[in-house]
Amino acid sequence: QVQLVESGGGLVQAGGSLRLSCAASGRTFSSYNMGWFRQPPGKEREFVAAINRSGSSTYYTNSVKGRFTISRDNAENTLYLQMNSLKPEDTAVYYCAANRNVLTIASKPDSYDYWGQGTQVTVSS
DSSP: OOOEEEEOOEEEETTOOEEEEEEEOSSOGGGSEEEEEEEOTTSOOEEEEEEOSSSSOEEEOGGGTTTEEEEEETTTTEEEEEEOSOOGGGOEEEEEEEESOOSSOOOSGGGOOEEOOOEEEEEEO
16 A cells, blocks of 8 residues: 655745655555646546656656656656646646556556545646
8 A cells, every 4th residue: 555645735826836745654565656636627637647666767648748757666666747838728627546457557547546635736827
């Protein structure tokens, strides 16, 4: 089992940047594929980005490609999401998640086994 705690959210103007962090407890962080999801106000949770165990493969939803970068530091048990050129439509609660099935990099929320509590990102126009 792994416990996840997100941080780094906040209020930023359009065009600005934020870096989200997700700290994982336990010694098995490197055993999981990891993902970032977000839930805009009044909408369902949606996939943002994912990364495999080693960090060698990443996958992004089209709307964030070229703006967001997912990365991980297995020595520090931490997942990151660097968000640049933020837009008002990026406003959401952002969640990190861990997936025990490492055969594929999944984009569906149901594929993930553990979730953090979320961190709010608000982008003003």
